[in-house]
Amino acid sequence: MNDTPLLDLSGLTKAYPGVVANDGVSLRIAPGEVHALLGENGAGKSTLVKMIYGLVKPDAGKMQMHGAGFAPAEPRAARAAGVGMVFQHFSLFDALTVAENIALGMEDAPKLRALSQRIREVSDTYGLPLSPDRVVGDLSAGERQRVEIIRCLLQDPKLLIMDEPTSVLTPQEVEILFKTLRKLSAEGTAILYISHKLEEIRALCDSATILRLGKVVGHCTPSETSARDMAEMMVGTVLKTPTRAGKTPGDVVLALTGLSAKSPSAFGMPLRDINVEVRAGEVLGIGGVAGNGQDELLAALSGETLSAPGMIAFQGRDIGVLGPTPRRAMGILTAPEERLGHAAAPDMSLTENAMLTGAARENLDRGGMLDWGAARAFAERIISTFDVRTPGPGNAARSLSGGNLQKFVIGREVLQRPDLLVVNQPTWGVDASAAAAIRQALLDLAENGAAIIAISQDLDELMEISDRFAALNEGRLSPTRPAQGLTVDEIGMMMGGAHGMEVAHV
Amino acid sequence: MIRLEKRPQPSRAFSLATPLLAVLATMVFGGLMFALLGKDPVTSIITIFWQPLFGEFAFYYRPQLLIKGAPLVLIAIGLSLGFKAGIWNIGAEGQYIMGALFGAGVGLAFYPLDSFIVFPLMVMGGAFGGWIWAMIPAMLKVKFGTNEILVSLMLVYVAEQFLASMSLGLMKNPEGFGFPGSRNLQQYESAFNADLIEGSGMHWGVVAALIAVIFAYVLLTKHRLGFAIRVTGEAPRAARFSGVNPTRLVLFCLGTSGLLAGLAGLFEVAGPAGQVTIDFNVGYGFTAIIVAFLGRLHPVGILLAGGLMALTYIGGDIAQSQLGLPAAAIQVFQGMLLFFLLAFDLLTNYRLRFGRTEVA
Numbered sequence A: 001m002n003d004t005p006l007l008d009l010s011g012l013t014k015a016y017p018g019v020v021a022n023d024g025v026s027l028r029i030a031p032g033e034v035h036a037l038l039g040e041n042g043a044g045k046s047t048l049v050k051m052i053y054g055l056v057k058p059d060a061g062k063m064q065m066h067g068a069g070f071a072p073a074e075p076r077a078a079r080a081a082g083v084g085m086v087f088q089h090f091s092l093f094d095a096l097t098v099a100e101n102i103a104l105g106m107e108d109a110p111k112l113r114a115l116s117q118r119i120r121e122v123s124d125t126y127g128l129p130l131s132p133d134r135v136v137g138d139l140s141a142g143e144r145q146r147v148e149i150i151r152c153l154l155q156d157p158k159l160l161i162m163d164e165p166t167s168v169l170t171p172q173e174v175e176i177l178f179k180t181l182r183k184l185s186a187e188g189t190a191i192l193y194i195s196h197k198l199e200e201i202r203a204l205c206d207s208a209t210i211l212r213l214g215k216v217v218g219h220c221t222p223s224e225t226s227a228r229d230m231a232e233m234m235v236g237t238v239l240k241t242p243t244r245a246g247k248t249p250g251d252v253v254l255a256l257t258g259l260s261a262k263s264p265s266a267f268g269m270p271l272r273d274i275n276v277e278v279r280a281g282e283v284l285g286i287g288g289v290a291g292n293g294q295d296e297l298l299a300a301l302s303g304e305t306l307s308a309p310g311m312i313a314f315q316g317r318d319i320g321v322l323g324p325t326p327r328r329a330m331g332i333l334t335a336p337e338e339r340l341g342h343a344a345a346p347d348m349s350l351t352e353n354a355m356l357t358g359a360a361r362e363n364l365d366r367g368g369m370l371d372w373g374a375a376r377a378f379a380e381r382i383i384s385t386f387d388v389r390t391p392g393p394g395n396a397a398r399s400l401s402g403g404n405l406q407k408f409v410i411g412r413e414v415l416q417r418p419d420l421l422v423v424n425q426p427t428w429g430v431d432a433s434a435a436a437a438i439r440q441a442l443l444d445l446a447e448n449g450a451a452i453i454a455i456s457q458d459l460d461e462l463m464e465i466s467d468r469f470a471a472l473n474e475g476r477l478s479p480t481r482p483a484q485g486l487t488v489d490e491i492g493m494m495m496g497g498a499h500g501m502e503v504a505h506v
Numbered sequence B: 001m002i003r004l005e006k007r008p009q010p011s012r013a014f015s016l017a018t019p020l021l022a023v024l025a026t027m028v029f030g031g032l033m034f035a036l037l038g039k040d041p042v043t044s045i046i047t048i049f050w051q052p053l054f055g056e057f058a059f060y061y062r063p064q065l066l067i068k069g070a071p072l073v074l075i076a077i078g079l080s081l082g083f084k085a086g087i088w089n090i091g092a093e094g095q096y097i098m099g100a101l102f103g104a105g106v107g108l109a110f111y112p113l114d115s116f117i118v119f120p121l122m123v124m125g126g127a128f129g130g131w132i133w134a135m136i137p138a139m140l141k142v143k144f145g146t147n148e149i150l151v152s153l154m155l156v157y158v159a160e161q162f163l164a165s166m167s168l169g170l171m172k173n174p175e176g177f178g179f180p181g182s183r184n185l186q187q188y189e190s191a192f193n194a195d196l197i198e199g200s201g202m203h204w205g206v207v208a209a210l211i212a213v214i215f216a217y218v219l220l221t222k223h224r225l226g227f228a229i230r231v232t233g234e235a236p237r238a239a240r241f242s243g244v245n246p247t248r249l250v251l252f253c254l255g256t257s258g259l260l261a262g263l264a265g266l267f268e269v270a271g272p273a274g275q276v277t278i279d280f281n282v283g284y285g286f287t288a289i290i291v292a293f294l295g296r297l298h299p300v301g302i303l304l305a306g307g308l309m310a311l312t313y314i315g316g317d318i319a320q321s322q323l324g325l326p327a328a329a330i331q332v333f334q335g336m337l338l339f340f341l342l343a344f345d346l347l348t349n350y351r352l353r354f355g356r357t358e359v360a
Helices: A045-052 A075-080 A098-104 A112-125 A141-153 A171-186 A198-204 A227-235 A294-302 A324-330 A350-358 A372-385 A402-414 A432-447 A459-465 A488-494 B012-036 B041-049 B058-084 B092-110 B118-144 B148-168 B204-222 B224-234 B236-242 B246-270 B284-294 B299-323 B327-349
Strands: A007-016 A019-029 A034-038 A060-065 A083-086 A159-163 A190-194 A207-212 A215-220 A252-261 A271-279 A283-287 A312-314 A332-335 A420-424 A451-455 A468-473 B002-006 B350-354
Touching (some): A007 A045, A019 A060, A019 A215, A034 A045, A034 A171, A034 A198, A034 A227, A045 A190, A075 A083, A083 A141, A098 A141, A112 A141, A141 A171, A159 A171, A171 A190, A171 A198, A171 A488, A198 A227, A207 A227, A215 A227, A227 A432, A252 A294, A252 A451, A271 A294, A271 A451, A283 A432, A283 A459, A294 A332, A294 A420, A324 B236, A350 A372, A350 A402, A350 B236, A372 A402, A402 A420, A402 A432, A420 A432, A432 A451, A432 A459, B012 B041, B012 B299, B012 B327, B058 B092, B058 B246, B058 B284, B058 B299, B092 B284, B118 B246, B148 B246, B204 B246, B204 B299, B224 B236, B224 B246, B236 B246, B246 B284, B299 B327, B327 B350
Parallel strands (some): A034 A190, A034 A207, A083 A159, A159 A190, A283 A451, A283 A468, A332 A420
Antiparallel strands (some): A007 A019, A007 A060, A207 A215, A252 A271, A252 A312, B002 B350
16 A cells, blocks of 8 residues: 555534534545445444535535545546445336446446447456346346446446445355455455445455544454454444343244245235244244345235235234234234335324334224324333434434334334234344344343244344244245354355356456 | 425424415415406405405305305315325215215105105215215226226216206206206205205305314324324325225225215205206315315315315405406416415425535
C-alpha cells in the first residue's frame, strides 16, 4: 500500500432533524484495500456511504480522492470519479433481460450487442458467469447480485462499495464472491465492505472501521481481532450469549406431510412436498437463500394460504383448511419477515397493531366488539417487556425504527403464549443486543414447552438457537440434521450448493 | 425549491383542518372565477353559503337541505365503508335506481291496499333492490376477479335503461292519460314517505341517514368488522395475516353500500319525487362519492359534508336564478371543492420543506 490514500474522509458530519447520523467521521482507504465498515443499525454506515456515493451532502468535513478534493453532487459524479456501489436491495426490472437492465443504468450505453459482449468478457474475467440475454425475473438472488456487480465493474471503478452483499448467498456463493473481490483487490480496486457478519469480515477484510451512534469508535485488523471483540466494540457493552438448558423434546406438535402449495405471487416459489415434524420444546432452524420458499412456508403455516387436507397436522388435528384466526386460537402464532405492511400495518398505531394478531388469544374481541382499553394495555406490555423504544402505544408503527418494530412484532407473538411459534428472519435489521434478547426469548419459549420454527438467512443465528436444522431450496425442504456439529460446508450443500456458480479463474 | 417530506406520523391537526382549508380555498378561487364572469364575488359566495340557511326565504330552503342532504349522506356512508377497504363501488347511482324501482314496485303492487305494512315492505324491497344490484359486481369480483369499478359503473347505465323501460311500460300509471311515469306515491297514503313533522323536510330517509351515521361510527371504531375494513385499506397483506377474509369483506362492503343506496332511492321515490319517471335519478349516487371523500370517509365528516354539498346545490340554484350564474360555473365550483380537499389532504401525511434539494 502506498502513502497517498485512494479515499480520505476527514471530519464528515451529517445531521438529520433529531439525530446526528455522522459526527466527525474520518476514514482512509488505500488502493486495493478491502476495508470493512462495521456498526449496528443506525450507527451511520448508510449515511456515510451515501455521502461517498453522492446521494447525501455532508454538513461539514471534506472528502479527498487521490489527494484532490472530492464532493460528488450526485451519484453520476461519484461514478465518473470511479466509485461503484452495489446496494443491499437490487434495483432491477424483472421483465427485462440482464443486458437491458445494465444498459438502463449507464449514461452512454453502447448498442446492446456490444454491451452483451462486454458483459461476457467481464463475467469471464471475474468468474461471475451470467448470460446477458436472460430475463432477470428468472434469476436467483445470487445471480441478480452478479448483475449489480457486473454493472459496477463495467464502469471500471477505483472503489467498490458493497452493502451487506452476502445476505442473499449460500456459503459456497459467498466463497465465490470473496474470490472475485480478492481478485479485484489484487488489481488495485479498493473495496468498502459493509456487513454485520463478523466472521466474513475476518476472512476477507484488511482493516475495519467501527461506527457507533455516528462516531468512529475504533479501528482494528479483523484477522487479528476476535468476532466477539468486534461485536462488543460495535455495541459498546459486553454481550450476553443466549443460554439454554439441555432438555428432551416432548410430543410432536406439528407434522407436515407432503406439504405442497402454490405461491400467491407471480415470481414466488411454490412449496414442493415438504415433510417434517417439530416436537414440543425444540427449535427447528430452517436456512436457505432468500426466495426459496421461506415466505410461502410461513404463509402455509399461518393460514394465509390454505392447503389440502392431510398435509398439516397440529397436535394431531388436521388444520390445512383453517384460516389464520382459528389457528391462532389453537396456539399457532407466526411472525412474518416483512415488518411493514405484512406483520404490521404501517400507518396504524401500536395499539391497533397489537389488536391485529392479539384479538383472539388476549381476549380483546368480545363477541365482535373490540376492547381497545385491553389492546392498549397489551401493547404497553409488549413495549415494556421487549424494551421497544417509542413514546407510547398511540404512535404509528412506521414511526418506529426497523429494529424496534421487530421487537414489537416478535414480542406480540411471544407474549401470547404460543404452542407453536413460526418466525421468519426474527432478528433481521436488529442491533446485536436486541437480537440476543429476541433469541433468548425464543429459547425461553422452547424451554417452557413451545415448539419453535425459526426461518432465517443468518446461519450463525440458526446454529446458535436450533436443535435441528433443515434448509429450503427451490421450495423443497432438506431432511433435518441435528444442529450440533454441522459444518458450514454441509449446511451449504443442504442449501443447494453454489447454484451453478464457478470459482473465479484466478 | 419546495419539496414534500413524509411525516413520521399522520398529522391529526391537518386531518381536521383540511376540510376547512379546502372550503376556504374554494371560496377564494370560486369567488375569483365568479369575478371573472362579471359577478360580484362576495355576493355570489354569500348567495351560495348564506341565503339557504339564513336568508329571507330560508324557511323554504332549510327543508330542501334535509331532502337533498339525506340521500347523499345515506349513500356516502355505504360507499365510505368500501372505500376505506379499497373496494370501489362507483355504481351507487344504479343501486339507487334499482332500490327505487324495487321499492316502488312493492308499493304499486299493493295499490290501493290501505295498510301500515305497505311502507315497511317497500323499505325492504328498496334495500333488497340496491343490495342485489351491488351483488352483481361483488360476485363477479370474487368469482372471476373482475374490476368492481368498471362493472358497477356500467351497471348504472343498465339500471337507467330499466328505469326508462319501467316508467314507459310495466309501472306506467294506467290512469295517467298515456304520460310516462308511475302512479304518484304521494297520493297513496300507505306508501307515502311523508314529512314526519309537516313542512320540516324530515322524512324517513333523514332518520335512516342519521342511523347509518351512528351505525357506521360504531362499526368502524368498536367492531371487529370495522377494524378489518380499516386494516384492509391500510395494508392488505397485514389484513390477510390477521385473518381477514377478503372475499367476505368484498361481499359485505359492496352489499352494504348497495343496500344503503337502494334505501336512499326508495325514500326518494316514495317521498320527494313521488313517482318513477325516466329522469328520476339526478346524480346523487355520483355526488355521494365526492361527499364520502369530502367527509374524509369518516361518518361524522360525511354527515357534515353531505350538508355542505346540499348547501352548494341549493345555494348554486339560487345563484343561478338570482344572479344568472351559468350552471357550469356552479359545477366548476363544486369540482374545486373536491380538488382542494385532495390537495390539502396531502399535508396530512406530508409536510412542505422549503430549501435546497437533497436526494435522501
